[in-house]
Amino acid sequence: MLTLDCVSKSYASGQGYQKVLDQVSLTLEPGRFTALVGPSGCGKSTLLNLCGLIDRPNEGRVVWQEEDLSAVSDARLTEIRRQRLGFVFQSFNLIPVMSVWDNIAYPLMLTQTAKAEQKRRVNEVIDAVGLSDFIRKRPDELSGGQRQRVAIARALVKQPALIIADEPTASLDEDTALTVIRLMKTLSHQFKTTVVVATHDSRLTPFCERVYQLDHGRLLPRVQRAKEELVS
Numbered sequence: 001m002l003t004l005d006c007v008s009k010s011y012a013s014g015q016g017y018q019k020v021l022d023q024v025s026l027t028l029e030p031g032r033f034t035a036l037v038g039p040s041g042c043g044k045s046t047l048l049n050l051c052g053l054i055d056r057p058n059e060g061r062v063v064w065q066e067e068d069l070s071a072v073s074d075a076r077l078t079e080i081r082r083q084r085l086g087f088v089f090q091s092f093n094l095i096p097v098m099s100v101w102d103n104i105a106y107p108l109m110l111t112q113t114a115k116a117e118q119k120r121r122v123n124e125v126i127d128a129v130g131l132s133d134f135i136r137k138r139p140d141e142l143s144g145g146q147r148q149r150v151a152i153a154r155a156l157v158k159q160p161a162l163i164i165a166d167e168p169t170a171s172l173d174e175d176t177a178l179t180v181i182r183l184m185k186t187l188s189h190q191f192k193t194t195v196v197v198a199t200h201d202s203r204l205t206p207f208c209e210r211v212y213q214l215d216h217g218r219l220l221p222r223v224q225r226a227k228e229e230l231v232s
């Protein structure tokens with residue numbers, strides 16, 4: 001689906017450069033749930049920004065479904081992002097003046113999806129995240145867990161090939177975090193979506209089929225078995 005091939009990323013720092021990612025290679029297989037873990041500042045968001053085609057590497061290649069993106073235009077990256085990728089962020093990034101329904105429908109409005117199809121798809125994902133009774137509420141009338149479920153529904157509604165989730169449970173209490181991650185896992189199976197998630201939260205990694213640790217710019221695989229029995 002998406003391959004990062006020996007990518008490096010540096011940022012200017014003081015007089016010199018800080019190499020945040022050093023020759024990192026990663027393949028996100030279709031339908032698989034992958035986690036990136038590591039301490040604050042180790043480069044998880046930097047790596048997710050490369051996976052999400054928000055940023056480009058200084059070295060190495062990013063390949064999307066056999067298309068080498070090294071030399072493609074920003075417009076092409078935006079097109080793939082809009083049509084094929086879904087994002088879930090720590091801070092939800094919902095639009096405060098819009099209802100739950102409109103927040104979720106928004107990506108379909110951007111891609112000019114027909115109204116009837118919008119309605120069908122929004123209803124399907126609202127139902128899947130258990131918020132059918134909240135469609136007219138605004139985000140500030142919801143709890144943190146409910147807001148994150150809206151954000152997950154918004155990411156799913158495009159039926160993206162890949163969902164990129166950066167600390168999706170960081171603003172949630174322990175029980176809600178577990179509920180949200182279980183839901184993401186269940187939905188990724190239901191909608192056959194590939195997911196990559198960055199997290200500090202070691203309680204989440206048992207749900208992930210692949211876990212990688214970022215350590216001084218390098219990506220190390222961590223032996224991990226998904227505890228399917230934890231998924232309701």
Ligand SMILES: Nc1ncnc2c1ncn2[C@@H]1O[C@H](COP(=O)(O)OP(=O)(O)OP(=O)(O)O)[C@@H](O)[C@H]1O
Pocket residue numbers: 011012020038039040041042043044045046047200
């Ligand atoms: N736009 C930027 N300009 C300069 N330095 C940056 C930029 N973005 C990130 N960095 C630096 O790169 C390093 C990795 O940052 P990154 O946000 O990827 O870490 P992270 O693992 O996501 O951390 P956290 O768990 O706190 O979210 C940090 O040292 C950060 O200061």
Ligand SMILES: [Mg+2]
Pocket residue numbers: 044045046166198
């Ligand atoms: Mg981060």
